[in-house]
Amino acid sequence: MNSKLKHNIILIGFMGSGKTSVGKVLAKQVSYNFSDTDQMLEKKARDTINHIFSIHGEEYFRNMETDLLKELYSNINNTVLSTGGGLPLREQNSKLLKEMGYVVFLKATKQTTIKRLLDDNTRPLLQGEELGKKVEHLLEIRTPIYEKAAHKIVATDDKTIDQIVNLIMEAYLKQIYLK
Ligand code: S3P
Numbered sequence: 001m002n003s004k005l006k007h008n009i010i011l012i013g014f015m016g017s018g019k020t021s022v023g024k025v026l027a028k029q030v031s032y033n034f035s036d037t038d039q040m041l042e043k044k045a046r047d048t049i050n051h052i053f054s055i056h057g058e059e060y061f062r063n064m065e066t067d068l069l070k071e072l073y074s075n076i077n078n079t080v081l082s083t084g085g086g087l088p089l090r091e092q093n094s095k096l097l098k099e100m101g102y103v104v105f106l107k108a109t110k111q112t113t114i115k116r117l118l119d120d121n122t123r124p125l126l127q128g129e130e131l132g133k134k135v136e137h138l139l140e141i142r143t144p145i146y147e148k149a150a151h152k153i154v155a156t157d158d159k160t161i162d163q164i165v166n167l168i169m170e171a172y173l174k175q176i177y178l179k
Contacts, residue, residue: 008032008079008101009172012146014139015085015123016116017106018156018164023082026165030172036082037068044068049084053124062090069096076100086125089142094149102172105150106164107143110136112157151175 009026011019020036027034038049041064045052052061065087072081073096081101088094097103108116114135117126126134147153152171156164 006077006099006101007176008076008081009168010081010083010097010101010103011106012083012088012097012103012149013085013106014108014113014135014142014146015126016113016120017085017108018116018161019082019085019106022106022156022161022164022168023080025161026168027080029165029169030080031078033079034082035072035076035079037065037087038082038084041065041068041084048122050122050124058086058125062086066090066093069093069100073100085142088149089145094145097149098151102152102175103150104168104171105146105153106156107146107153108156110139113139 009030009032011023011026013019023036024034026032041052041061042048045064049061052064065084069087079101083097088097094103110132114132117123117131117135120126125138152168152175154164154167154171159167
């Protein structure tokens with residue numbers, strides 16, 4: 001057993017990459033708890049992410065994310081944690097995540113991402129015109145950061161949730177039992 005790795009699976013990736021839907025099924029399969037940083041922050045603030053962004057701005061939200069992560073750091077165990085798409089962008093955060101568990105980057109192409117985010121009105125960074133350009137720009141900046149932050153990268157295009165879950169479980173169990 002790899003004693004260094006804590007027993008958590010952390011899902012990172014762009015908005016619409018399936019972190020929450022995959023995370024819920026994965027948690028059931030491995031009999032872990034499921035938590036989602038966006039949901040925790042909305043509950044804590046008793047406010048929506050859209051409203052937090054519009055009143056206080058992005059930096060304020062990013063500070064909330066870092067504070068939450070520090071709280072979770074020594075407290076989570078046997079958990080699948082789905083993270084907001086911007087959370088690993090701060091180096092401090094991605095360092096914490098890697099120490100908190102097995103970090104999986106759910107990767108999707110630009111085309112798949114855009115398809116999944118059409119008509120979405122819950123993500124403040126993607127509101128307004130030119131969704132394609134916004135996604136392209138953010139993906140370009142973020143993809144190398146997600147890749148560096150992850151222990152494992154899973155390409156999700158054209159895969160079902162169950163297929164993605166199985167790939168993650170296989171990699172995670174190997175990591176835990178074969179080291
Ligand atoms: C964000 C992603 C969102 C949410 C916020 C900012 C981002 O979470 O945290 O709107 O910067 O990518 P999801 O990835 O769950 O949509």
